[in-house]
Amino acid sequence: MTFEFSATVRERDLDLAFTVDDREVVAVLGPNGSGKSTALSVIAGLLRPDAGHATLDGRRLLDVGRTGATPAWVPPHARGIALLAQEPLLFPHLTALDNVAFGPRSLGQSRRNARAAAHHWLDEVDASQYADRKPGQLSGGQAQRVAVARALAADPKLLLLDEPMAALDVTVAPALRQMLRRVLRDRSAVIVTHNVLDALLLANRVIVIDHGHVVEEGPTTQVLARPRNPFTARIAGLNMVRGTVDGHGVRSSDGLMVEGLAGHALAQGDPAVAVFRPSAVAVYRHPPGGSPRNAVPVTITDLEPHGEQVRVRTSTLSADVTAPAVAELDLVPGAQVVFTVKASEVAIYGA
Amino acid sequence: MAGSRYPGLPGWVFVPAAVGALFVVLPLAAMLGTVQWSDFPSLIASESSVAALVLSLQTSTTSTVLCVILGVPMAMVLARSAFPGQQLLRSLTLLPLVLPPVVGGIALLYTFGRKGLIGESLEVLGIQIAFSTTAVVMAQTFVALPFLVVSLEGALRTAGRRYESVAATLGARPTTVLRRVTVPLVLPALASGAVLSFARALGEFGATITFAGSLQGVTRTLPLEIYLQRETDPDAAVALSLVLVVIAVIVVGLGRGARGA
16 A cells, blocks of 8 residues: 645645555644644545545545646545544444444345454454444443554555544543554554654654744654654654754854853754753742853743653753652742753754 | 533523413413314314315325425535536525415416416316316425425535445445445435425415315315314314314424434
């Protein structure tokens, strides 16, 4: 299976292109309103783009608005692409079993074979015990499991997942994520998410889109470890300063200077980013004198629990400190403090 | 019911509400009081009455079936597709709701009547529609169709397209989606819409008398029969009215049942 795709939807300011290789799970990351779900609708055939093309295994699914190309349009039911949405959207009048059997039935299988396939897929997602229930009798997590089985039972060449865990309770999401990890192995899929865990556990490759354009692309671990885009840095939980190379550091357009270690030699004045973990940041009430560290005066905007620690947010950077330190330093939103970070904790690379 | 919720209504609201309820119930009670119970069986069993009742039930059922056959696709096109002039078409479709039925009857007459737009050509083919039982069914369908279209279109819009989109990505062709997803989802609305159409067809008077006339056993439905009897035999008119009320109550009950399902 290979999938090639490009689309322009002017109304939603979307203009992007990407490919999915055989047995590859691609995570599409991006802020709300960046056009992720729109892209999935175009791929599934539910939305006609102003221009774009899509081929699946060499078969043209979509070709519109391109000069010189014969237009093509394959309706959603004939594409071999299933879509799993945020909500399970199980047909309320059918039992879980008949919901899962819907795809096989639609593809022309006999009632008996379709039901057998449905039993198999319900078993695959650990939902056999719900076979005879109507969707109204299922919890959100149970219903989403059945929805996964239903999508897989349709035997799609490409599976699209639109934030499949977003509507679920935090207590049931991890189990569903593990299940998806199991069933997505050896499959080709595109998963839209803004959860870094989904990308890490489910995807081989990530594409980051912002304002409808691809801003970053590569193997998941690499992109998340060395982000080049502020959104990617934020979901990877990293601090990022973007600017140009200045001496041994990066100077941002608003004058912030952060020194660090560059992996490769960078030319002065080249665009670069300085990236460091919030846990590498120390917080002071007053600038520590004569220190070789980077020191940045900031105003706290927000405090939130982060594991065992407290994440101290400002408009640009974050720091992780212990709860006793928060009390001792009297950290509250609006307080003016100094963030410091050792140059050895800061990675600098070209952007 | 366990516990009763604080209604949160100002007390004075109950006064006009009670007046309104009385306004509806009192005439029915007055009618009940006028019925000659001893003669009731013979009053409603006269040849012309039975003919009218049978004709009414037959034509109303037929026009309800027609409303479903024509109205379901109309509601789907109005709710799901987009084309130029759709708003105008929707308004025109709903016109019979607000049109005086007599005007509807005249419009039908000038379309399908002997000298009408299409009627003239049909006349050449030896087909006469006006003043036949077919005309009764057409008049009833004309006034009842909007009821089904309105209730079904609303239900289709409320249900949304999301289930249909999912069904399509699971490999279901449009006809399969329609049969296995769309129709089951709006079935309660379809049932209550059909009941409303039946009720409207049963009560139809103005368009029928204009377009179909009043021939006993052919076009004289129960409302027409009641109107005529009122001149000659008021007691029979009241008895027949009661029959119509009973049928209406049953129909409304069925409609509520369908809606609650």
